[in-house]
Amino acid sequence: xxxxxxxxLPGRSWLHRLDPRVKLWATGLxxxxxxxxxxxxxxxxxxxxxHLLLKSSGLSWRRLGTIWRQVALLAGLIFLxxxxxxxxxxxxxxxxxxxxxTGGLASGAVLALRALCMAFTMAVLLFTxxxxxxxxxxxxxxxxxxxxxxxxxxxxxxxxxxSLFTTVREAQxxxxxxxxxxxWQRARDYIPVVVAVIIGTLRxxxxxxxxxxxxxxxxSARRTVWRDLRMRPVDWAVLVGVTALFAGxxxxxxxxxx
Amino acid sequence: xxxxxxxxxxxxxxxxxxxxxxxxxxxxxxxxRDVTLHLDAGESLAVLGASSSGKSTLCHVLAxxxxxxxxxTLAGTVHLAGHDPAAGPLPSGLxxxxxxxxxxxxxxxxxxxxxxxxxxxxxAPPAEIGPRVDEALARFGLETLxxxxxxxxxxxxxxxxxxxxxxxxxxxxxxxxxxxxxLDPAGQTEVAAAxxxxxxxxxxxxxxxxxxxxxxxxxxxxxLEEGTLTxxxxxxxxxxxxxxLVATGLLFPAAHWPDLRGQPPLEGPPAVExxxxxxxxxxxxxxxxxxxxxxxxxxxxxxxxxxxxxxxxLVRHFNGLLRPSSGSVTILGQPTAGxxxxxxxxxxxxxxxxxxxxxxxxxxxEEVSYGxxxxxxxxxxxxxxxxxxxxxxxxxxxxxxAVLSYGLRRAVTLAALAALETPILVLDEPTTGLDGYGxxxxxxxxxxxxxxxxxxxxxxxxxALAACADRLIAMEAGQVIYDGPPAESAQPSAISHQPSxxxxxxxxxxxxxxAHEPDA
Numbered sequence: 001x002x003x004x005x006x007x008x009l010p011g012r013s014w015l016h017r018l019d020p021r022v023k024l025w026a027t028g029l030x031x032x033x034x035x036x037x038x039x040x041x042x043x044x045x046x047x048x049x050x051h052l053l054l055k056s057s058g059l060s061w062r063r064l065g066t067i068w069r070q071v072a073l074l075a076g077l078i079f080l081x082x083x084x085x086x087x088x089x090x091x092x093x094x095x096x097x098x099x100x101x102t103g104g105l106a107s108g109a110v111l112a113l114r115a116l117c118m119a120f121t122m123a124v125l126l127f128t129x130x131x132x133x134x135x136x137x138x139x140x141x142x143x144x145x146x147x148x149x150x151x152x153x154x155x156x157x158x159x160x161x162x163s164l165f166t167t168v169r170e171a172q173x174x175x176x177x178x179x180x181x182x183x184w185q186r187a188r189d190y191i192p193v194v195v196a197v198i199i200g201t202l203r204x205x206x207x208x209x210x211x212x213x214x215x216x217x218x219x220s221a222r223r224t225v226w227r228d229l230r231m232r233p234v235d236w237a238v239l240v241g242v243t244a245l246f247a248g249x250x251x252x253x254x255x256x257x258x
Numbered sequence: 259x260x261x262x263x264x265x266x267x268x269x270x271x272x273x274x275x276x277x278x279x280x281x282x283x284x285x286x287x288x289x290x291r292d293v294t295l296h297l298d299a300g301e302s303l304a305v306l307g308a309s310s311s312g313k314s315t316l317c318h319v320l321a322x323x324x325x326x327x328x329x330x331t332l333a334g335t336v337h338l339a340g341h342d343p344a345a346g347p348l349p350s351g352l353x354x355x356x357x358x359x360x361x362x363x364x365x366x367x368x369x370x371x372x373x374x375x376x377x378x379x380x381x382a383p384p385a386e387i388g389p390r391v392d393e394a395l396a397r398f399g400l401e402t403l404x405x406x407x408x409x410x411x412x413x414x415x416x417x418x419x420x421x422x423x424x425x426x427x428x429x430x431x432x433x434x435x436x437x438x439x440x441l442d443p444a445g446q447t448e449v450a451a452a453x454x455x456x457x458x459x460x461x462x463x464x465x466x467x468x469x470x471x472x473x474x475x476x477x478x479x480x481x482l483e484e485g486t487l488t489x490x491x492x493x494x495x496x497x498x499x500x501x502x503l504v505a506t507g508l509l510f511p512a513a514h515w516p517d518l519r520g521q522p523p524l525e526g527p528p529a530v531e532x533x534x535x536x537x538x539x540x541x542x543x544x545x546x547x548x549x550x551x552x553x554x555x556x557x558x559x560x561x562x563x564x565x566x567x568x569x570x571x572l573v574r575h576f577n578g579l580l581r582p583s584s585g586s587v588t589i590l591g592q593p594t595a596g597x598x599x600x601x602x603x604x605x606x607x608x609x610x611x612x613x614x615x616x617x618x619x620x621x622x623x624e625e626v627s628y629g630x631x632x633x634x635x636x637x638x639x640x641x642x643x644x645x646x647x648x649x650x651x652x653x654x655x656x657x658x659x660a661v662l663s664y665g666l667r668r669a670v671t672l673a674a675l676a677a678l679e680t681p682i683l684v685l686d687e688p689t690t691g692l693d694g695y696g697x698x699x700x701x702x703x704x705x706x707x708x709x710x711x712x713x714x715x716x717x718x719x720x721x722a723l724a725a726c727a728d729r730l731i732a733m734e735a736g737q738v739i740y741d742g743p744p745a746e747s748a749q750p751s752a753i754s755h756q757p758s759x760x761x762x763x764x765x766x767x768x769x770x771x772x773a774h775e776p777d778a
Contacts (some may be wrong), residue, residue, distance in 0.1 A: 006367070006407065008404065011366050041614075058395070063439070076742070088357075090273035129354055130367070130368075131367045131540075132366065132367055132368065132371050137343070137601075143407045152365075152367060153365055153369065154407075156364075156365055156366065156367060156407075156409070157365075157408060160361065160409060163584075164615070167610070167612075167615070167616070168615070168616050168618070170579055170610070171608075171610045171613070171616040172616065172618075173579065173597065173603075174577050174579065174600045174603055174606075174607075174608040174610070175603060175628060175629035175632060175674065176600050176603050176629055176632030176633035178598070178599070178632075192618045192619070192628070193618070194620035195618040195619075196615070196617065198618055199617070199618065200615055201662055204362055206367065206772070207359060207362035208325045208362055208363075209327055209356065210318065210327055210328075210355075210357070211357055211362055211363035211365065212326055212365065213323055213326075214321055214323060214353070214354075214355040214357075214363070214425070215363075215379060215424075216350030216351055216376060216380060216428070217373060217379065218347050218350070222383045223378045223379055223381060224377075224382060224383065224689060225378060225384060226371075226374040226376050226377065226384055226387035226388065226391070227384070227388075228384060237520055247359065255704045
């Protein structure tokens, strides 16, 4: 069993080469756009745009399908449940106290599309940006190096801890461990597994402290950076472009056009 | 660049080191008692020691990590290329330390970033880093893996990457803590070849090891016993003194082994019966491809094969951790289908790889009684008492397993298994990480179980252990390629894959010529 937090798909597209700081900024604006848009046709348009963007990064249809499979359930649930809680507009169906209305349906569609837009905005960032570039971008934007290191260590060691968890659980299952019964009973059954994993984590973190020190973490006050980030003219152009686009969206929303 | 590195010499005199006690009311004995050693530039020295003899601690002290990061007290003097680790942090990159556990020292997300990390810490000019990373990738045969995440590599590849990440910093001294132990034979061969080429290139090496293969890579060797280091002597001469190695717990020669052979199979249904077993993980490739096996009660079966052959996957079907994709597995006449792991655990005792990592209970006694209690076996008290007595664990029964030495923790894992008193035992690479004492403890117990009619199924990379079995099953790519007496196995590819380092031959050259070593 494996767990990976890395969604990055290697590639050489313009999105892959774009400065990660610009991508972080654009992602922020993308998430904000998903929030400020209030009509479902505008959100649907935004979603189509995000798909075109992902296609331009060389993402296969199959991979797009995988993202859809992972977010469809959530979006579907939002779309199906939300209308009953926000009745507005023309009544379509009434079932006891529950009412399905045109306004409710529209609000369900808006919320579901908003969730999809946010998921696909994040997908654009995570599928085209290496973890190291992402962490480096955050450090270059002012995050202290030690925080950036902690972030990448977390990304690096969570899979290791997950596999330790699996190993320990299996080993204990072979000695009769089983999680069964009511919630509290099951939670209690997990204690031995969790204890073994915590011991393993502490041991790992001791080792890691030594390994980092052995490779010169203490001298990090004046670290250099291999393949440091550098803004090219095209990065500036994209930065200005997405910012202008976002300003346009805000203006459109304010004027009631979107 | 620091010119002081050209005078690489290690001088340690009368080292004595004690860790801080684990808590109030505890006392901690000295881990290093008397260590004196001298190493000139370009020399190589092996420090041979059994588990808990102080090998890792010695490495940490020499690298300036202990007591700085571990706490504790250090007496004696160390001089490393003119620096005193006790006086202040050593200049970055002066000492390169290869940790016992390779995975714990790889902390970036790609192979090339791992190598670059140390250069960044040394504040190397960014323009120089790329070429030096390329050089290191080529030097350790990692070019094709440069964009891989380190955790996706094999054990041998991880060690080579860790070596590359150290080598690129051009340390004056390489400290290698158990560089070959815990690796499969293919990984041992790879890493031994890399170390051999470093040594030939004139790198100053200090290798600590419980096993003899790693020692053979050095010119001189010394014994570390309970924190005391003997005077170094030529490695070949030291390794020839078998009695001394046995007395130090480094060796348990086959001539001393208990009799593991010759029990006739018992009557009754077969212990394990496998029919047309196929297995694949969801969406994964087929790992087991139509296996048929009958293992009789009382048989001792050795299961061999290269990594990825499907050995572990197969034995995991015997206690229900995995279920067949198709086909069937029958244990003592009852199909495993529909029977929970808990029910199977009463019949099949299972020792996992790295069992010492799975200990969790607050005391040794609770650790050993966990299985019998969970499985609601009769006479829990008696079983636990018997198991503790068998492994001489009564004196530590009230202590937490985590504070015990490595050797004792391994004993606890065996006692926990013994307390289940199952008619079938499956052991997955049980000798990994064991020193001579550990081997002796394991083999004597297995011989007793054998005599008691227990069925033994042992997954192993050790040819000598496999040779003791009644029957050897060799697997390759999810299929059985040999099944018969070990002597007639005619060295199937699966077990002939013995590392050259184990036979004392110089490892095959597979790396760049070490004609020019910048750190020579």
